[in-house]
Amino acid sequence: DTGVSQDPRHKITKRGQNVTFRCDPISEHNRLYWYRQTLGQGPEFLTYFQNEAQLEKSRLLSDRFSAERPKGSFSTLEIQRTEQGDSAMYLCASSLETGGAGTEAFFGQGTRLTVV
Amino acid sequence: GQSLEQPSEVTAVEGAIVQINCTYQTSGFYGLSWYQQHDGGAPTFLSYNALDGLEETGRFSSFLSRSDSYGYLLLQELQMKDSASYFCAVRSWGKLQFGAGTQVVVTP
Numbered sequence: 001d002t003g004v005s006q007d008p009r010h011k012i013t014k015r016g017q018n019v020t021f022r023c024d025p026i027s028e029h030n031r032l033y034w035y036r037q038t039l040g041q042g043p044e045f046l047t048y049f050q051n052e053a054q055l056e057k058s059r060l061l062s063d064r065f066s067a068e069r070p071k072g073s074f075s076t077l078e079i080q081r082t083e084q085g086d087s088a089m090y091l092c093a094s095s096l097e098t099g100g101a102g103t104e105a106f107f108g109q110g111t112r113l114t115v116v
Numbered sequence: 117g118q119s120l121e122q123p124s125e126v127t128a129v130e131g132a133i134v135q136i137n138c139t140y141q142t143s144g145f146y147g148l149s150w151y152q153q154h155d156g157g158a159p160t161f162l163s164y165n166a167l168d169g170l171e172e173t174g175r176f177s178s179f180l181s182r183s184d185s186y187g188y189l190l191l192q193e194l195q196m197k198d199s200a201s202y203f204c205a206v207r208s209w210g211k212l213q214f215g216a217g218t219q220v221v222v223t224p
Contacts (some may be wrong), residue, residue: 042214107158
């Protein structure tokens with residue numbers, strides 16, 4: 001296994017367009033997170049899945065953002081009608097959760113989105 | 117609500133010891149993690165504390181006091197490659213929430 005992979009690595013889009021990012025977690029990991037990070041800030045929680053179930057979505061996330069993990073493996077994050085404020089690095093992370101105890105979350109290299 | 121506070125920047129010379137403090141406010145607390153992120157890179161896991169006390173992993177140690185809602189990361193024998201951002205992250209109700217990060221600058 002090569003770790004968490006994200007595609008694409010970079011995306012430039014015009015304001016108002018829709019974009020979709022993909023994350024392939026480590027294969028045996030049952031938990032998957034999406035974060036957004038801007039320069040000089042920590043990763044901001046967006047949403048997370050336990051297998052195929054989306055357990056929580058940040059209240060900061062507008063209805064333009066949606067995420068899926070249809071078969072409990074890869075996940076997609078879609079942003080509709082992009083705005084310049086959506087420009088950021090979008091990070092995906094995965095972990096193996098075995099009931100309460102914390103485990104290491106492994107991050108992908110991220111997708112850098114630029115909205116022009 | 118939920119919040120994490122850590123210093124924005126720390127500067128130290130090679131070979132020195134640096135302590136990065138993190139105070140948090142959250143419900144459903146499970147534990148405190150620390151991650152390192154180099155410029156342009158992804159965050160990488162350093163340590164996790166679920167119980168009070170000190171966890172040591174090589175040059176890095178992490179401490180947690182649940183009663184004080186406080187933890188710290190200790191970097192010993194600083195090396196130039198330790199220049200990076202360090203994030204504390206609270207695991208609460210299953211999700212992982214990060215602080216704003218501490219930029220550690222190591223000088224010769």
